[in-house]
Every structure is written in C-alpha cells, then in structure tokens.
Amino acid sequence: MSKVIETAGKTVDEAINAALEQLGADIDDVEVTVLEEGSKGLFGIGSRQARVQVRLRLDPAGAGVRFLEEVFEKMDVDVDIEKTEDENSVMYRISGKDSGIVIGRRGETLDALQYLTSLVVNKHSNRYVRVTMDVENYREKREETLVRLARRLADKVVRFRRSISLEPMNPYERRIIHSALQNNEFVETYSVGEDPNRKVVIALKQARSGR
Numbered sequence: 001m002s003k004v005i006e007t008a009g010k011t012v013d014e015a016i017n018a019a020l021e022q023l024g025a026d027i028d029d030v031e032v033t034v035l036e037e038g039s040k041g042l043f044g045i046g047s048r049q050a051r052v053q054v055r056l057r058l059d060p061a062g063a064g065v066r067f068l069e070e071v072f073e074k075m076d077v078d079v080d081i082e083k084t085e086d087e088n089s090v091m092y093r094i095s096g097k098d099s100g101i102v103i104g105r106r107g108e109t110l111d112a113l114q115y116l117t118s119l120v121v122n123k124h125s126n127r128y129v130r131v132t133m134d135v136e137n138y139r140e141k142r143e144e145t146l147v148r149l150a151r152r153l154a155d156k157v158v159r160f161r162r163s164i165s166l167e168p169m170n171p172y173e174r175r176i177i178h179s180a181l182q183n184n185e186f187v188e189t190y191s192v193g194e195d196p197n198r199k200v201v202i203a204l205k206q207a208r209s210g211r
Contacts, residue, residue, distance in 0.1 A: 003056040008049040011038060019054035029063060029124065031055040060125040061090040067120040068092065071113065077101050089130040090121060099135045107142060110135055111170055143176050150180040153202050154187045163203040168193070174200050 009015035038050030079096035118131035177200045
C-alpha cells in the first residue's frame with residue numbers, strides 16, 4: 001500500500017510542506033486531500049489549523065528520473081535520460097555530450113548513481129524493483145572488454161603455470177570474470193580481499209586443488 005500521512009499547519013501550504021518533508025518527496029510525488037482549510041478566527045480566538053492528507057504515489061521509475069535530473073543539474077552535466085520499465089525492473093539509459101562524466105573512472109560514478117537511484121526507486125515502491133543504469137552502452141562494452149581480458153589472462157596462466165591477480169573490481173565486474181571462465185577446463189577463478197579492494201584470481205585448477 002502507498003504511504004499516507006496527515007499533517008497540520010497555519011495554512012494548507014504549510015501543512016503540505018510539512019508532509020513533503022516527512023516523506024522526503026516532491027509535490028509531484030504525492031496526492032493531496034485537504035481535510036480542513038483552517039481559519040484565523042476573530043482576533044486569534046477560535047482559530048483552527050489547516051489539515052491535509054498526503055498520499056505518496058507509487059511511481060518508482062518516475063521518482064528515479066526526477067532524482068537523476070536533480071543530480072545532473074547539480075553536476076552541471078547536459079545529458080538525456082530514457083527509462084524502460086516492466087513490473088519488477090527499470091532501466092535508465094543516459095546519453096549526451098557530457099555522458100562520459102557520468103561514467104567516471106572504471107564506471108565508479110555510474111555504479112554510485114545506480115545504487116542511489118535504486119534507493120530512491122524502492123522508497124517509492126511497495127515491492128523490490130531492480131534498477132540498472134547504462135551510459136552510451138558502456139556496460140555492454142565493458143563486459144566485452146572484461147571477457148576478452150579474462151580469456152587472455154587464462155591462456156597466460158596455462159602457458160606460464162602461474163596464478164594471476166586482476167586489479168580490484170566491483171561485484172558486477174567480478175561476476176563477469178567468473179562467468180567468462182566458469183567452463184574453462186584448465187583454470188578456475190576465486191575472489192580475495194575485502195571491498196573495495198576485492199579482486200579476482202585466475203589459477204590453474206590443479207594448483208588450487210592442491211592447497
């Protein structure tokens with residue numbers, strides 16, 4: 001169910017603003033029902049506060065767009081946002097002349113924005129919504145790069161019979177490496193370390209089993 005609260009104030013606008021602050025929402029995110037207009041009374045006697053009922057709309061994807069628009073405005077970047085959604089997921093595709101800034105170093109800015117947007121989207125939803133975000137097909141290109149890297153390093157491990165540790169990666173990128181080599185008959189992969197310095201190790205299967 002959507003969240004509903006009642007608030008009061010000297011005026012209707014004051015009561016609405018109090019509700020928006022409690023909900024952490026914008027006026028576009030809610031439906032407002034005025035319960036009491038309020039009255040100043042005569043010489044302050046018999047005055048009544050205004051009361052409103054505010055219902056948080058369940059528009060998770062739209063809330064995500066508004067959040068990103070505010071972030072990009074503060075970052076002073078010129079990009080376009082396109083969203084695609086179904087019942088349990090939403091994808092935001094970012095494009096434009098400043099899109100490279102949104103990606104950041106090794107996708108770190110993109111990952112952070114995706115995480116924060118997921119928090120916003122799920123705050124406005126009564127069920128879990130999976131949020132993904134991509135910039136100019138960066139994730140697809142990055143996945144292709146990592147798969148090629150994994151296979152090249154696996155060949156190197158077999159040739160020189162020595163394990164290789166990759167640079168620290170986020171969970172998404174580590175999964176790509178593991179998946180790329182999961183059916184390799186000569187090597188296996190495992191992760192070591194703690195985030196954000198957790199990394200994948202590619203090792204010969206017999207070297208790993210002998211430990």
